[in-house]
Amino acid sequence: MIRVLIVDDEALVRSGLRLILEAAGDIVVVGEARDGAEAISAAGRLRPQVVLMDVRMPGVDGLAAAARILSAPDAPKLIMLTTFDLDEYVHEALRLGAVGFLLKDTPPRELAAAVRTVAGGQAMLSPTVTKRLISAFVDRAPSRAEAARRQLASLTGREEEVIRALARGLSNAEVGRELRLTEATVKAHVSRVLAKLGLTNRVQAAIVVHDADLH
The missing domain is CATH 1.10.10.10 (Winged helix-like DNA-binding domain superfamily/Winged helix DNA-binding domain)
Structure with a gap:
């Protein structure tokens, strides 16, 4: 089973992601966090293989949390969650070592497939989404x-x-x-x-x- 931590400040989003991922059969959500501070703590305590984390959150945002989580030994794979209303935070998260990002309206099958991809050691660099958006934010x-x-x-x-x-x-x-x-x-x-x-x-x-x- 692939162990996943979900990080988003909206309870409805967290619940939806949990339902989608756990319906896949080979993925288990080991925890949820409402902001970056909770995410840092939960990542160290729960040892997930993959972290799905919103970019924009109150308090400690996704970027600050990503820096802390990815600097730890045996860090999990990190996927940033976002919408098409992107900003420089996404680009910086990729520079920090995030393996890609997903749009929040990603179809369920693609969401589960993305988690499997990064858990298996591959980065999410797809021609249709990630590559185009990286290009948009490269300075x-x-x-x-x-x-x-x-x-x-x-x-x-x-x-x-x-x-x-x-x-x-x-x-x-x-x-x-x-x-x-x-x-x-x-x-x-x-x-x-x-x-x-x-x-x-x-x-x-x-x-x-x-x-x-x-x-």
Whole structure:
């Protein structure tokens, strides 16, 4: 069973998410929190594998809570919950290490699938949602773009091809088909790219590519 913590200041939203996730059969909601402070405490106490957390909450917001939760040893996977009324908090949460974000009106089947995806170690970088929204919030200031390009300069030509493909939302299998590599080889390239760039997941790698305006 995949252990999930739900964090949202609206009781109705929490109840709805619990019903959807527990109906999946392989997911159990181990706790709920009303704000970031409760989320930090609950994450340490309940040890969930995945945290679904609203971006905007009174008191300690989702961004501050994300920083604390993701800095802990063996931190859970973090998915931010939001609406289309997005702001810079979402982008910053991804930079902190959140593995993606979901819209609050995500269909039940997709919600459960997303939880399974991140619990299995994959980031939520889908071409239809996450990639588009990351692009909207990347600050391409000249200084940031230059820093990102310097960071990417350490990569080999093949590694740069792989990371550009990741930034387009492709899975390892899709990258392999496009670049004529085995999935295992792609996975190895991804691991080396993350290590070279000092990143923790594919979403952060995609942000570097977008910062450099190389996607």
